[in-house]
Amino acid sequence: MPLLIAFYELPDIAVYAVFMLASAGLAAGACAAIAPHLNLPDRKDHLDMALRSTAAVVSALTLTLAFCAIQARTQQSDSQRLVSAEVSAISGMARLADRLGPPAAPLQTGIRAYLTSITEDEFPGMADRGRHPETQKLAEALEHAVYAAAATMSDVLAQDLLQEIDGLDTAREERLSHAADGLPKPFWILIKLLMLLLIASGTMYPARRHVLGVLAIQASGVGALVAFVFLMDQPFRGNISVSPAPYRTLMHSIIHRAEVAATIRRGLMVAQPPPLAAEDATRLAGDDLPPPAP
Numbered sequence: 001m002p003l004l005i006a007f008y009e010l011p012d013i014a015v016y017a018v019f020m021l022a023s024a025g026l027a028a029g030a031c032a033a034i035a036p037h038l039n040l041p042d043r044k045d046h047l048d049m050a051l052r053s054t055a056a057v058v059s060a061l062t063l064t065l066a067f068c069a070i071q072a073r074t075q076q077s078d079s080q081r082l083v084s085a086e087v088s089a090i091s092g093m094a095r096l097a098d099r100l101g102p103p104a105a106p107l108q109t110g111i112r113a114y115l116t117s118i119t120e121d122e123f124p125g126m127a128d129r130g131r132h133p134e135t136q137k138l139a140e141a142l143e144h145a146v147y148a149a150a151a152t153m154s155d156v157l158a159q160d161l162l163q164e165i166d167g168l169d170t171a172r173e174e175r176l177s178h179a180a181d182g183l184p185k186p187f188w189i190l191i192k193l194l195m196l197l198l199i200a201s202g203t204m205y206p207a208r209r210h211v212l213g214v215l216a217i218q219a220s221g222v223g224a225l226v227a228f229v230f231l232m233d234q235p236f237r238g239n240i241s242v243s244p245a246p247y248r249t250l251m252h253s254i255i256h257r258a259e260v261a262a263t264i265r266r267g268l269m270v271a272q273p274p275p276l277a278a279e280d281a282t283r284l285a286g287d288d289l290p291p292p293a294p
Contacts, residue, residue, distance in 0.1 A: 005128075007230070008238035016227045023195070023223030024216035027202045031215055035207040042206060050204035057201055058222065061194040065225045068187050072232035075181055079235035079242045082178060086171035087246040090115065092164040093146065094254050096157060100149060107149045108258065110142040115251045123244040126179040127236040139172065182234040191226060198222065 007015050040046065094111050097104040114135070122132035146165040150158035202215045231240045 012239050015231060016224055019223040019227035020220040024220040026199050027219035028212040028216040030199045031202040031205055031212055032207045034203040054201040057197045061222060064190055065229055068183055068229045076235040079178055082175045083242055083246055087250050089164050089168035089171055091250055096161045098257055103152050104149045107145040110145040114138045114142050115247050119244045119247045131176050179236050
């Protein structure tokens with residue numbers, strides 16, 4: 001539902017507040033509105049039966065939410081592995097392009113453009129609209145650049161580069177196919193049914209002020225658990241989601257390597273370790289053994 005999807009844009013604390021207040025209001029409101037019309041007996045055995053019914057529903061709902069939270073966490077871990085696989089393939093291509101040098105300049109440019117488009121264009125709205133047209137064009141252009149660069153490489157390097165682009169295509173398609181993943185609908189149907197049973201069980205209590213307060217507190221706690229599962233439901237939505245940070249980290253690494261390589265080629269830097277500071281040199285000299293006495 002569009003309204004529920006909009007909740008992913010809210011801060012986590014706001015989502016918790018909405019679910020908790022809605023659950024508490026429904027539980028207390030149902031008891032206040034329905035219980036006075038049921039002519040319930042005010043006896044201890046009736047209250048014991050009501051307490052047992054509520055406890056059974058709460059237990060079933062808690063176990064269901066715990067299982068759903070585990071499933072959601074597993075989906076999130078799987079989605080993170082898909083991102084890591086794509087980043088690893090791009091990183092392998094970038095390193096091979098660095099080894100080839102200036103002839104692979106179009107490939108290096110294509111890699112940077114593809115990474116930028118993923119983080120800025122495709123990743124933010126991937127769960128809603130899937131693949132982004134501009135990112136798809138850059139992916140196809142990158143594939144063409146790979147084949148062009150492979151033609152100038154040795155057979156071993158060309159084979160490695162082609163394996164990296166195949167891995168990139170596979171990882172990209174898997175990421176896009178799982179972009180809108182979430183818990184199966186039967187899980188959410190079960191959660192809704194159990195919540196309705198919890199609200200219905202509250203109508204078996206007398207509509208007294210302290211009873212309404214207890215029902216509201218109990219329902220708000222369950223609502224917080226539902227909010228937790230909801231926030232983890234879809235791996236590429238919300239604040240508790242898979243981050244595009246690995247793409248940005250790889251982009252910074254590629255730019256840094258390119259700057260260092262360009263500086264070395266211009267002769268402004270020698271590919272040697274930096275010289276030791278004066279105090280480090282003195283300390284190391286002090287560690288040397290003195291020459292033997294004549």
